[in-house]
Amino acid sequence: MDRSVFYSSQAGRRIDAPRRSRARFAIGDIVKHRNFDFRGVIFDIDPVYANSEEWYEQIPEGQRPDRDQPFYHLLAENEDSSYVAYVSQQNLLADTEGEPIDHPQVDQLFEHFSAGRYRLRRSLTH
DSSP: OOEEEEEETTTTEEEEEESOOOOSSOTTBEEEESSSSOEEEEEEEESSOOSOHHHHHTSOGGGOOOSSSOEEEEEEEOSSOEEEEEEEGGGEEEOOSOOOOOOTTHHHHEEEEETTEEEEOGGGOO
16 A cells, blocks of 8 residues: 655644545534543544654553544533544444534634534635
8 A cells, every 4th residue: 555654733743544434524524432421523634643652652552543534623521611622533422413503713713603514614624
């Protein structure tokens, strides 16, 4: 398989990744976690795991996801708080509630909510 390399400032290192990756979700999609009670809106996608080794090692060994799959940055919420989450594709499901996310940073990244998803601000697109 063709591979590519990119630098991840979050990981502080170069990341080896497949040249092609299939993300199941897109920026602006609302998703929920498969095992934990939270949902969020996707604001960025890494083609493979691109966070720090320390972060990865904090995940219990039996629950560590495969690194060679898309990972999603979410503006997340649960009943108690709002936060930023980094979640593997295998642990996400499409959210079927059809309701917007109540996260304080949503308006900074997205223009509006319609038909169950958010549209990224034009000033943030390439």
